[in-house]
Amino acid sequence: MIRKRKTSNIEGLSGRRTSAIVTLFRFPLIWMLVGALGIVLTNVIFSRLSEDTNALGDVLLALIGSAAAIVIYWLTMRFLARRLVPELLLQRRAVKEVIFGAVVGLIFIIVSTALIVLFGGYSFEWADVNTSSVVWPVIATQLVAAFIEELIFRGLAFQAIEKMGGSWIALTLTSLFFGAAHLGNPGATAWGALSIVIEAGVLLGAAFLWRRNVWFIVSLHFLWNTIEGLLGIPVSGHPSSGLFTVEVTGPALLTGGNFGLEGSIIPVIISLLIAIPMLISARRKGHLLSPRQDS
Template identity: 80%
Template sequence: MIKTNTPNNEVLSVKRKTKLAAFFQFPLIWMLVGVLGIILANVTFNWLSTDLNALGSIILTLVGSAVVILIYWLAMKFLARRPVPELLFQRRAVSEVTLGAVVALIFIIVSTTLIVLFDGYSFEWSTGNTSAVVWPIITTSLGAAFVEELIFRGLAFQAIERMGGSWLALTLTSLFFGIAHLGNPGATIWGGLSISIEAGVLLGAAFLWRRNVWFIISLHFLWNTLEGLLGIPVSGHPSAGLFTVEVTGPTLLTGGNFGLEASIIPVIISLVIAVPMLISARRKGHLLPLRQDPR
């Protein structure tokens, strides 16, 4: 008579599944899997968009944005094993998108106006084809906003936050965001540092304040779009906007070839906006301390 050891086999199988689940629930693991998935999707859709017309590009960008949102949701839901309240659609998504757009509008208008008042920029309307300028800028800004925010504030921020708390997450993701832009045209150490402060800190503070990805995606999208439409280089990338910009002031004021992000003005303005966000986030209990169990 052959004896079976089915209960033991079942126990071993359960243990293996538990270990595998615990492996993927570790923050750095689900962060890396999610980041790789988003990067792969982004590279694929960028390749597919080659030589498409304006309408085709915007449609493909919208599809690509939906795909990276799906990848983010899958990573959080099935690897991190956590709810995803920051992705709630319904009415809150609309209000968060609107609020993010308002913050971006204030940030860019105030920063640009101050630089103009200090004789750093002068603008002249460009008489080119408006639609040929607007749609490529919107397409590029939309793709960048979804990909960068889901990677840096969605995955990286929350993974680090679970291991070391909110302040460590804010510090490291801000530094990483600045470093990631050092490869851009015209980038300098100051340019990377300024990106870390005005974009890394501001967008990180915005996420802590609202705990909603639609808010930060909207803020990031309109920020880049307005810069591009004004004809100002976006983090070193030249933009054929609706205006021709003449840069007449010192680099510290204007940002030089790197654009608005390397100007001291938006660095200061971003901190003026970010600090109240952080204070409000703390009052709401949105700041997480260092946890003993990072899962």
């Protein structure tokens, strides 16, 4: 009888420990951090592997690395957060969302750049470069950046914060965090960070609330950065060897200065004109969640 009682006590303690561990990892901030760490480590590994590859090899590794990041995100959501992952549905909808996001991103950057050119801020001249040596590295770099940043900020962080504080708190905090994350970039200023908060944080957060889909926001993000890089404009302060040489004239508020297009007031205004209708539509669709409401 004494042995049975001891065994029962041990099993009870083990059960409580297991339950405590499960409860810990189901807490939103914990699974957010674990998932983000896994995605970042994956990115570091594949970045090291791509150091000695050619241009096409970079693209291939970018695709594999992005797929690995998606798998880590899915595993985090299914086994730590214990939720379904409808935002990653791999069906016809995913293809449509990728195309739709690409169109929105393309229109966004074309209109923004055209207006700056119209106001005399940019002029472009075709650069005498090997096209493939420019295009493939830009695609590889921006593909990884789009997947990594969106899976972490809009996928993990947004939904973790949303579960605790609701959609508006999640939109506000992830936008601020996204802007702060760019403060260390070359040419970054307080205005540059604020512009990122609005034209990237708010816009992409609104896009996620509207579509509730990762493919749309990744595609939008990717097209913006890729076209910007191919035009030869610095991407959030990072210089890009594009297909054109860019002559920048006029005030930094118009051109973005050394920080690039993201530092211009033009895309900030346009992003708000896009984001506000997205948020209105998201509210009408019932996509805005209150605290502790399951997403």
